[in-house]
Amino acid sequence: MFKRSIILLLLIGFPLSSIAGGEYIKPNDFIQQTFADDSIKAHALWLTPSQQTDIKKILAHDFKKLRIRYWQNKHTSAWILNEVGKEKPITFGVVIKNAEINNIQVLSFRESRGSEIRHDFFTHQFKQAKLNHALQLTQHIDGISGATLSVRAMTKIARIALYLDQQIRNKK
Amino acid sequence: MTRHHKKKFPAFLWHRRLGLFLVFFIIILASTGIMLNHTETLKLSQQKINNVLVLNFYDIKPQHPPINFRSQHHNISQWDEQIYFDNKKLLSDQQTLRGLINWHNIIIMVLSRDVVLLSNEGDIIDRYTLAQNSEIEHIGIDNDHPIIKMLDQSLWQADDDILNWQPIGKRQLSWSAASPIQQHLKNELLEKYRGEGLPLERIILDIHSGRILGSLGVYFVDAVGVVMLFLSLSGAWMWWQRRVKQRRKRKRQG
Numbered sequence: 001m002f003k004r005s006i007i008l009l010l011l012i013g014f015p016l017s018s019i020a021g022g023e024y025i026k027p028n029d030f031i032q033q034t035f036a037d038d039s040i041k042a043h044a045l046w047l048t049p050s051q052q053t054d055i056k057k058i059l060a061h062d063f064k065k066l067r068i069r070y071w072q073n074k075h076t077s078a079w080i081l082n083e084v085g086k087e088k089p090i091t092f093g094v095v096i097k098n099a100e101i102n103n104i105q106v107l108s109f110r111e112s113r114g115s116e117i118r119h120d121f122f123t124h125q126f127k128q129a130k131l132n133h134a135l136q137l138t139q140h141i142d143g144i145s146g147a148t149l150s151v152r153a154m155t156k157i158a159r160i161a162l163y164l165d166q167q168i169r170n171k172k
Numbered sequence: 173m174t175r176h177h178k179k180k181f182p183a184f185l186w187h188r189r190l191g192l193f194l195v196f197f198i199i200i201l202a203s204t205g206i207m208l209n210h211t212e213t214l215k216l217s218q219q220k221i222n223n224v225l226v227l228n229f230y231d232i233k234p235q236h237p238p239i240n241f242r243s244q245h246h247n248i249s250q251w252d253e254q255i256y257f258d259n260k261k262l263l264s265d266q267q268t269l270r271g272l273i274n275w276h277n278i279i280i281m282v283l284s285r286d287v288v289l290l291s292n293e294g295d296i297i298d299r300y301t302l303a304q305n306s307e308i309e310h311i312g313i314d315n316d317h318p319i320i321k322m323l324d325q326s327l328w329q330a331d332d333d334i335l336n337w338q339p340i341g342k343r344q345l346s347w348s349a350a351s352p353i354q355q356h357l358k359n360e361l362l363e364k365y366r367g368e369g370l371p372l373e374r375i376i377l378d379i380h381s382g383r384i385l386g387s388l389g390v391y392f393v394d395a396v397g398v399v400m401l402f403l404s405l406s407g408a409w410m411w412w413q414r415r416v417k418q419r420r421k422r423k424r425q426g
Binding site: 026027028041042043044064065066067068069080091 | 297299304335
């Protein structure tokens with residue numbers, strides 16, 4: 001009887017742990033972890049109308065900000081970006097190195113479902129992905145059933161981070 | 173001595189009494205039911221009811237009083253999770269509006285965790301999370317530098333681009349303070365908060381189900397349904413009784 005109760009509790013508890021959201025890593029910690037430098041400063045990319053249009057195209061909805069913060073050293077740039085999964089914004093941290101995704105992480109997840117996208121088995125698919133001329137990722141990303149909208153949000157953010165990295169490199 | 177006649181058809185009496193009692197409810201249920209059957213044709217979901225009494229009845233109103241901060245030429249107000257730039261919706265957020273300052277040609281607004289930079293036309297220039305270990309309490313200006321005070325009493329000063337914030341030592345300065353909201357703006361925001369109003373379909377559905385009177389209303393409509401069942405059975409029983417009686421009478425006469 002006791003064993004059965006334990007198994008039942010585990011079965012009940014497992015799906016709850018898999019859907020729970022929260023703040024996994026603070027933005028400052030993500031930046032410091034990426035650059036291993038406490039004194040790194042944020043820069044701003046002011047968006048031109050054509051860049052805003054491209055971002056809207058990737059997001060497939062309106063985008064209102066006029067500038068975006070980023071952190072950068074020689075070949076690496078880091079971006080902290082938000083995108084709504086189903087109803088609430090998910091905060092992502094993306095590191096681009098030599099125009100490829102080096103790391104993508106979920107910093108905060110506020111939705112009730114779909115937080116499985118934070119796990120390494122999923123985020124590893126984005127490693128070394130680049131952006132093609134159609135502003136699509138060069139790698140196929142397998143979805144997760146039950147987390148379609150979160151997967152879509154992460155894919156869009158990966159494309160936007162690669163696009164923005166292109167823009168700051170072109171500017172130089 | 174008065175002679176008491178035994179009532180021969182108590183079911184008939186109950187049938188009549190309950191029938192009269194239910195006339196009003198049957199009319200309501202039948203008419204709302206017919207309307208709901210033709211929701212698309214009647215475009216019930218597209219017709220919005222903005223009547224103040226109805227919206228109040230449905231308790232469509234903010235849960236908390238508005239918070240308002242005034243910049244040089246604009247009001248930025250929060251009502252529950254809705255934040256407005258004058259009477260235009262700016263964003264929805266669970267964070268609390270903590271203050272704003274006019275700085276050069278922009279407005280720096282702070283929520284409990286985020287810094288939001290706005291143009292004087294109300295466009296969002298940038299928004300990012302600043303408070304990661306505590307919450308933002310106030311914003312003010314010292315020597316032309318925006319300063320933020322956290323709930324843990326630490327002070328942070330922005331650089332010229334409002335991109336990086338550095339901790340600074342204690343100092344005295346006046347913080348952005350909330351101001352009372354003007355009545356006309358409050359009325360406009362209340363209208364915005366309530367949105368386009370309630371779809372007529374919802375109201376008719378609630379009348380039909382009794383939910384318009386709360387959970388007791390649902391039980392009342394259930395009771396009306398039970399009485400209608402009784403009326404149909406008592407009606408059929410009375411018709412049968414009368415038919416049997418007429419047959420017997422015909423036999424006797426024949």
